[in-house]
Amino acid sequence: MSFFELGSAKKSELKDFYDVTIIGGGPGGITAGIYAVQAGLNPLIIEKALDGGQMNNTQTVENWTGFASISGMELSEKMAEHAREFDVSFTYAEVVDIDGEGQNKEVILDNGKKIKSRVIVVATGSNPRKLGVMGEEDFKGRGISYCATCDGHFFADKHIAVIGGGNSALDESLYLSKMVRKITIVQNLPKLTADKLLQKKLNDTGKVEYIYSSVLDSVEGDSQVRKINIKNVDSGEITSLEVDGIFVFIGLIPNTQFLKGKLEMNGFGYIKTDDFMETKTKGVYAIGDVREKEVRQIVTAAADGAIAIYHAARNYFSE
Amino acid sequence: MAKLLPDNITKQVKEVFSSMEGSVKALLFKSEKNCDYCSTAEQMLQELSEIEGKISYEVHDLASETAAKYGIELAPSMVLLNPEGDDKGVRFLGIPAGHEFGTLLQDIVSFSKGAISDLSKDSIKRIETINSPVDIKVFVTTTCPYCPKAVLTAHNIAMVNKNITAYMVEANEFQEMSKKFGVSSVPQIVINDKVTFVGAYPEGQFVDQVMKAI
Numbered sequence: 312m313s314f315f316e317l318g319s320a321k322k323s324e325l326k327d328f329y330d331v332t333i334i335g336g337g338p339g340g341i342t343a344g345i346y347a348v349q350a351g352l353n354p355l356i357i358e359k360a361l362d363g364g365q366m367n368n369t370q371t372v373e374n375w376t377g378f379a380s381i382s383g384m385e386l387s388e389k390m391a392e393h394a395r396e397f398d399v400s401f402t403y404a405e406v407v408d409i410d411g412e413g414q415n416k417e418v419i420l421d422n423g424k425k426i427k428s429r430v431i432v433v434a435t436g437s438n439p440r441k442l443g444v445m446g447e448e449d450f451k452g453r454g455i456s457y458c459a460t461c462d463g464h465f466f467a468d469k470h471i472a473v474i475g476g477g478n479s480a481l482d483e484s485l486y487l488s489k490m491v492r493k494i495t496i497v498q499n500l501p502k503l504t505a506d507k508l509l510q511k512k513l514n515d516t517g518k519v520e521y522i523y524s525s526v527l528d529s530v531e532g533d534s535q536v537r538k539i540n541i542k543n544v545d546s547g548e549i550t551s552l553e554v555d556g557i558f559v560f561i562g563l564i565p566n567t568q569f570l571k572g573k574l575e576m577n578g579f580g581y582i583k584t585d586d587f588m589e590t591k592t593k594g595v596y597a598i599g600d601v602r603e604k605e606v607r608q609i610v611t612a613a614a615d616g617a618i619a620i621y622h623a624a625r626n627y628f629s630e
Numbered sequence: 631m632a633k634l635l636p637d638n639i640t641k642q643v644k645e646v647f648s649s650m651e652g653s654v655k656a657l658l659f660k661s662e663k664n665c666d667y668c669s670t671a672e673q674m675l676q677e678l679s680e681i682e683g684k685i686s687y688e689v690h691d692l693a694s695e696t697a698a699k700y701g702i703e704l705a706p707s708m709v710l711l712n713p714e715g716d717d718k719g720v721r722f723l724g725i726p727a728g729h730e731f732g733t734l735l736q737d738i739v740s741f742s743k744g745a746i747s748d749l750s751k752d753s754i755k756r757i758e759t760i761n762s763p764v765d766i767k768v769f770v771t772t773t774c775p776y777c778p779k780a781v782l783t784a785h786n787i788a789m790v791n792k793n794i795t796a797y798m799v800e801a802n803e804f805q806e807m808s809k810k811f812g813v814s815s816v817p818q819i820v821i822n823d824k825v826t827f828v829g830a831y832p833e834g835q836f837v838d839q840v841m842k843a844i
Contacts (some may be wrong), residue, residue, distance in 0.1 A: 315639050315674075317734030318778055320739075328751045351798070359728070360830065361775040403779070421832035423750025447755040453826035461774035464802050465814045529824045534812050556814065 312407050318361055319403035321395070325424065329355040330607060330628065331620070332418050332452070334406050335566075337364030338609045339599030340434035341390045343616035344399035349622035355426065357418065359405040364436050365563075366609060368460055370486045371477070373508075375609050382481040386609075393402055406435075407559055407569055411595040429445050430623045433570065433582060433590075433597040434616065436564035437534035439609075441443070442474065446530030454536025454556045459483040462558075469555035470491045472539055481505040487558065489514040495520045497527060499561075511595020522552075530557065567599045577603050587622035588615050633675050640681060647682040648736050650742035652713030654685055661692040661705040667725040667803060670705040675723065684742060694772060701795070704804060708734075710741045716784060718745040719788035724800025728772025733781045733798065740789070747789040748782075753837045755789040766796040769808060769818040779830040780817035794840075 332346045333340045336358030347354035360369050369383030378386065391401070404420040411431055418426045439457040441447060447455060456462040467490045472481055476498030484494050496503075501524050504509055513519055528542040528549055536556055542549050565580045573596070574590050575583045578627075581604075582590060584596035589596050596619040599612035635643065658676055660668040675687040692705045699710050701715065708722040718741070719728075726734040740748065747754055748750040766784045770777035781798045788796035801808040801816060811820050815828045821843035831839070 313636070313639070314727050315635060315731040316640050316729050317639070317646065317735060318729050319782075320732035320735040321642065322736075324649075343699045360779055405779075407832060407834075421750075421834060422748060423752060423833075442769050451820055452826070453812055454814050458774070458776070458815075461776065464771055464773075465808075535814065548795060 312510075319358075321391075322402050323355075323400035325423075325426070326355075326400075326599075327427055329353050329400070329426065330430045331355070331430045331432060332357065332416070332426055332431040333434055334409075334418065335364060335434035335436055335599070335601075336362050336391070336401065337434060337436050337599060337612060339436075339612035339616040340364075340432070341399075341616070342613040343432050343434060344394045345397055346620035347624075348397040348399055350620060350628070352546040352620075352624060352628060353400075355400045355402060355428070357402050357404060357406055357420065358428075359403070360400070361387065362391035368458060368483070368484050372609065377382060402575065409573060410422060411573060411590075411592045414594075416594060418579050429594065430538060430627055431595045432576070432616070432619055432623075433595065433601055434599050434612070435566035436600045439559060440562045440564045442559055443490075443526055443563065444527050444529055445534075448509050450530050450532060450536050450557075453534060453599065454532060455530065456556065456558050457560075459486045459558060460543060463487050463490050466491050466556045470553070471496070471556040472497055472527075472552065473558045473560065474556045475560040475562070476500065476505060477508060477560070477562065478505045481509045483560055484519065485509070485513050485516070485559060488513065489517045491515050491518070493518055493520070495522060495554065497522050497525050497539075497543060499526050500524065557617045565602065567601060582601045588619035589622060594623070596623060633677065634670065635681075636675050642678075643678070643681050643735065647684070647763045650682060650684050650739055651836050652684065653746070654713070655709065655715070656685070656687040656738075656742045657696065657705040657709040658687055658689050659692050659694075659697050659700075659705050659709075660689055660701045665705045668706045670688060671708070671725045672813055674702060674727075677804075678738075683725075685738065689773045701726065706808075708789075710737055710745075712741045712745045714744070714823040716745070719795040720785045720793065721795060721797040723797050724799075724803040725771050726798060728742060729775060729778050730770060730772055730781065730798060730800070733778045733785075736782060740786075747786045749786050749790065749837075753787075753833055754790050756837055756841060757787055757794070759792055760791050761839075762802070762844060764794040764840060764843065765819045765822055766794065766840065767799050767810065767811070768797065769799045769813045769816050769820070771801055771816050774816045776830040777817045780819060780836075783831075783833055783836045784819070787837065
């Protein structure tokens with residue numbers, strides 16, 4: 312990132328009504344915004360933090376076609392810039408409620424503002440999953456973190472544990488390896504699930520140790536995390552490891568808490584849609600990571616956005 | 631001296647400032663010793679004032695009476711004043727760079743309109759009832775994507791009630807203070823040195839925490 316970022320200062324003046332309200336400014340939401348303008352519609356994107364959403368926490372993206380390697384933050388900026396070129400409106404707030412029934416839909420923001428629209432696109436993505444182990448809540452903000460770019464600096468030259476062995480765990484470890492002394496990766500499976508290329512890059516740092524087939528059992532410490540207890544999933548044996556901090560990347564949970572009872576979801580909280588991304592509530596769509604589907608990638612989120620708007624434009628704005 | 635703000639950023643800043651109404655003054659507090667970012671902060675304000683004539687700034691020493699008047703004890707720090715010259719309790723401890731630069735710009739625009747809080751009527755009503763001093767510290771790092779939301783909420787809470795002062799605190803720059811409050815995740819919010827939480831809470835929940843601290 313550059314030394315100065317404008318972020319949410321680039322908000323548009325807010326109107327009362329839009330053709331399409333898009334909740335979430337990640338790759339799905341931004342793409343939906345662009346397609347909406349191209350279909351002659353007036354869209355608003357509501358983002359709670361930064362343009363690009365979770366992409367901002369990804370150090371390197373190497374599977375967005377056209378860029379062999381690009382930082383998640385740079386790709387975020389490029390996407391948002393693209394949307395602004397096409398006059399997509401952006402505002403920055405957290406959505407606390409929606410009314411998706413009927414022709415005039417409404418989205419309610421945490422600052423009390425209400426926005427009406429004909430169509431709502433839910434593109435709220437997901438948030439890091441918590442461990443649910445003893446000590447986790449007590450040590451949140453005292454050595455347990457879910458965001459490497461936010462908190463990595465606090466662990467300069469320290470020994471940290473990273474929980475998880477998937478792509479996000481290794482990508483974030485690669486970022487952390489630039490500042491910490493040592494990383495111990497604790498993975499519940501007998502092997503890592505991250506891409507091979509990423510595994511090699513991380514090994515090349517020479518700072519990483521792996522503990523396989525193990526899960527975090529509990530966290531101990533005083534004003535800060537001092538020790539973790541790790542349980543082997545086969546033998547049940549518990550071993551202790553002294554660490555200064557813990558970074559948790561064990562997958563994601565969909566940001567759908569505010570939609571409970573409003574839209575149909577599966578048991579994990581992912582929103583169910585048809586092939587055109589429409590939910591059972593007419594005129595309400597769900598796209599990207601928040602939707603029940605197999606592959607959650609930047610490129611599939613963007614594709615969802617295009618499909619949803621294509622369908623919405625023909626079904627709700629054709630007259 | 632080389633320019634701090636690259637051309638593309640300058641262009642975007644101009645656009646943001648196009649909605650400014652009145653003039654805004656920033657007070658910058660510097661110290662000669664142990665201040666890596668004092669000159670950078672001054673240059674940043676210098677360049678912002680060149681981009682937009684409605685922005686001006688004054689430089690004061692940490693040992694000055696003005697610093698004492700505004701309760702500033704660390705450098706670099708910034709206080710914003712609205713067109714009437716009113717202090718609304720909005721403070722930056724450390725340079726608002728990285729993602730916090732956007733926070734500063736938004737605060738400047740809202741100060742140009744008198745620093746009227748952007749919060750919901752409901753939140754404003756609750757905050758107006760506070761009649762004892764409240765001090766809100768929002769610890770941030772400039773690489774944290776969720777931090778600007780927390781700082782903006784705190785600053786908008788301060789704008790409602792003159793009893794409230796809200797600080798952005800750059801945690802890397804002021805490590806002693808961060809250590810004192812055990813900061814290892816950002817945003818970490820500390821209200822009246824007793825209520826602490828981590829994360830960019832939605833407005834209503836943030837206000838709940840403020841009410842709890844009184």
